Amino acid sequence: MRRGRKRTTEDWILDSGITTLLIIISFVTLYPFYYILIMTFNAGTDTSFGGVYLWPRSFSLDNYIYFFDDARWMNAFGVTVLRTLIGTALGVGFTSMVAYGLAKKDLLLRNAYFIFVIIAMNFSGGLIAFYVVLRSLGLINSFGVYVIPSMLNIFFLLIAISFFREIPEEMAESARIDGASELRIFARIMVPVSLPLMATMSLFLGAGQWNSWLDSAYFVQSEELRTLTYRMMQVINQSMMPTGSADATASMARLSVTPLSLQATAMVVSIVPILCVYPFLQRYFVSGMMIGSVKG
Secondary structure, three states, X not given: OOOOOOOOHHHHHHHHHHXXXXXXXXXXXXXXXXXXXXXXXXXXXHHOOOOOOOOOOOEOOHHHHHHHHOHHHHXXXXXXXXXXXXXXXXXXXXXXXXXXXXXXXXXXXXXXXXXXXXXXXXXXXXXXXXXXXXXXXXXXXXXXXXXXXXXXXXXXXXXHHHHHHOOOHHHHHHHHXXXXXXXXXXXXXHHHHOHHHHHHHHHHHHHXXXXXXXXXXXXXXXXXXXXXXXXXXXXXHHOOOOOOOHHHHHHHHHOOOOHHHHHHHHHHHHHXXXXXXXXXXXXXXXXXXXXXXXXX
């Protein structure tokens, strides 16, 4: 049996240096998240005095109590969850179906469609033209403005096209012989085969929907349709809770809540769903991206 090489002093020094460097990098990377977390469990008025670094100095759940009792924050949270679920489902489904059609070599006007896709990927009409289009479609100040414009993702469209091209045509041909329609072939054959790709698309499109706030700022005026990230941006930009009422200010003072501690609480609440979903999609993540890059 071959024995391992004896570790020298240089090996110990090198390993110690690498370990120390990794510990420093891990601390610098993770501490900001930990600091935000302990800020939410500390009284906001106490945090404003500084000196809170490793654990809550004045433990309190007031930040979370105020957040979940405020109808505006909870409504924004519900709108964000709804747009993420619906927007991701529509984006993955529609992009996949378009990619499946464009992957067909005998598709009529296929080259023209590809030219249109390339132009759309590299050129944009700008914000004003986009606003005019949305207004002509009746999407301004409606929930549809969150999910309909994002139904087709050009980046994942190209990846999905290259993926569907590599699926043997014999699989679909045998189903056609049995009388299956193209929609049935897509749902029963293509979707199960492309689960890694679709899981990767779901992760990216879902995170994009969850973190988006520009559409809420530019295309929505109704307070009932505001998203969670938009509320957070209001707190950041105004340095105050955007309720504008004396009752809300008094409630914040009574519960020892500050705009900064409320902002940190909203950040934690917005991160938790992503952390809960990611472990279930992580096993598809690497394989899905590699499929698109290798077969493309």
